[in-house]
Amino acid sequence: MTNRPRRALRRAGLNCALALSIALALTSCGSSDGDSGGGDPADVKAALDKGGSIKVWAWEPTLKQVAKDFENEHPGVKVELVNAGTNKDEYTALQNAISAGSGVPDVAQIEYYALGQFTLTEAITDLSGFGADKLRATYSPGPWNAVSSGGGIHALPMDSGPMALFYNKDVFDKHHIAVPRTWDAYADAAKKLHRADPDVYITSDTGDAGLTTSLIWQAGGRPYTVNGTKVSVDFSDKGSTTYARTWQKLIDDKLLAPTVGWSDEWYKGLSEGRIATLPIGAWMPANLMSGAPKAKGSWRVAPLPQWKPGASVSAENGGSALAIPEKSGNKALAYAFVEYANAGAGVKTRVDDGAFPATRSTLTSKEFLNREYDYFGGQKANTIFAKSAADVPGDWSYLPFQVYANSIFNDSVGKAYTARTPLAKGLNKWQEASVKYGKEQGFTIE
Template identity: 65%
Template sequence: MRTMTRRTMRGLGLLCAAALSLTACGSSDDAGSDTTVTGGDLRAALREGGSITVWAWEPTLKQVVSDFEKEYPKVKVKLVNAGTGNDQYTALQNAVQAGSGVPDVAQIEYYALGQFALGKSLEDLGRYGAAALKNDYSPGPWSSVSVGDAVYALPMDSGPMALFYNKKVLDKHSIATPTTWDEYLEAARALHAADPKAYITNDTGDAGFTTSMIWQAGGTPFKTRETEVTVDLTGDKGVAAFTNIWQKLIDEKLLAPISPWSDEWYKGLADGTIATLPIGAWMPANFASGVESAAGDWRAAALPQWKKGAEVSSENGGSSLALMKAGKKKDLAYAFNQYANHAEGVQARIEAGAFPATTADLSSPSFLDTPFPYFGGQKANEIFARSATQVPENWSYLPFQVYANSVFNDSVGKAYVSDTKLADGLKQWQEAAVTYGNDQGFTVNK
């Protein structure tokens, strides 16, 4: 979970306040935004060459840039790390507002994409024929980058969820790997009863995890139609399913009160006091680098289901690459985006540890058959790839989700440290979102 600085919070306020009125400034050397761009146009742009700037923090792009420049020696790609997540979004919005210094391409996480799209800061990639790529990507990431006929980015990666579990710990206490969330609750009780120092998982309140769980449960608490927004965190069926199970885990003190990514968290994963982790498929590299001493103890399984026998998953995390409307070399920018996320660059990023969003790679025998030494040689990609096909497509984030996530622990977070019930915390989060959205010029209903 990221720490929100005051500087970041001021930037988030500016970002959302600008969303309804801001039209990106700047000029472009390419054809107008309504002009259809063909493959021939892109090849011509690559032959002519030029320079583009890409803002991204994702480390695997370094190799992609190197390979791209080798293949197209007349093109120079300036890769800039302008900060991670919210820090970059603040810098990006400031540049858009100033009308200068805007990159040609920007990495934007799926949950934040709507804010920039609504603010008309992004190029609709439809004129490049991007809509035809729909079936080339798994449903979760594609639904996050497209709205109707508009496509605002190409997916970089995905985070289909799985349940990582410490097989050694569960076997020790004769606890079966849970296949439903009801079984997960029973496993939590059995584990903590057998060893009061052990917990089924950790959770201190996390907006991304909560929304992912609601998504899997069939929830659609956020809906947006242009500037009309609906927020329903009180009557939504997915919210009810999540709170029913998670409130019991909280009430019975079955969740480790440990923040993710902390030293204590890594220690808990290593010594077995945190026994499972429902999270995105990008997690294995973090196990291998941060929990080395538990190699061989852990395995991956399908995410537990809300209904026995169902096969539904969710997404947790992931980013896209978007073209900024103020960019000056849009054709070159799209050519790079396509290379990184739909062509040769995808394999380079997979080899460097990224989890793909492309269906061809998710179904590739070489990908599926890859053994994970950390997980005892398990072919975990088979589980992750299947999860990617099971994500409901009707999910959407708020057009001011960045702000909403930043105040999550002011409301929902109280349920983990006080007598506040999870449902009451979600209701407070709803009120905060409604008030903020209306203040920013949206028409927000609940």
């Protein structure tokens, strides 16, 4: 009960920021107060020679060492790294700073699902002029697709979240259950596990917009289409209905642990083997190591179960990029840092500190692929993650107001978990609410 007002306040603040964001787009108020967009590679070299300072808003801890290394390589440059809050908190602060015209950082970490909101309002810089358009082959398809739209490159991928199935090998071995290769087999394994031990669940899920859209993505669903301010939302496509049909079985048979993700209870369930799998992004290992250390040696990684036997399709779950706000006062120097962190020497530094790469060269390097994880019993899990990254279809789109859409997910789809509302009906309600909001903000809904 005590958390409700706090959540309501956060949502109210976020929605106000989003409404302002859309208003800015529709009234063409996305102009820059800094050096105007485009840029040139020569500007980057000149900025490094001249030196100066940039402010970077990011919550990703591996950037601390990257910033130090960048400063050491360029003694005339100062990088001020600021944690302005994670995801929605930072986005609200960023939009408020853009609206106020002051306090805007030179670089901002933005998750892929949220990029559209800032791209539409022209609040972030097209990096093509600096040479970002030449980096397409540097990145795996999912992250690159997320940062490029309308002929522009609006950020450089920072990391990626190709999905895999993390599973507790000890639990599966104890009950003589095979690791599922398809989602139908996953549902069967869920029944067998829970029947063998009523305290064990195949996974936990109380309603997660990110997981839902990722699994629809993998199933071939494309509920969102976006063309500037023209958008469509349709959860009646085959991929969406395929996901809903299978996940409904898990909900109906009460095979999903009613445990809120990322809570202490959730980590305890992972540690004690009561939550047996996690279909999630490849950035998860560090979280398991720190959050469920007692389960070291019990967990393994397998490819994500498939919707069709014999298929090899994955999806992204999470991941973020570094963007340069249009009102940055030092775009060329900011770009130098972004490219260093996300396409240069900073990539290895971040991967060594636990980040999951978006760069093809790292994903295919022997050093990366041969890394043995003690936590996973010596397994070379990166081989699975790298294959997953290559299997992500690159034609997925998020809504320009996906941050808002995700914030209302549990008002509709979430009721499938709490009020026995059919999942398909919940998706339809989510669609209706998203369409209503889009129309209110001036989007053309097709």
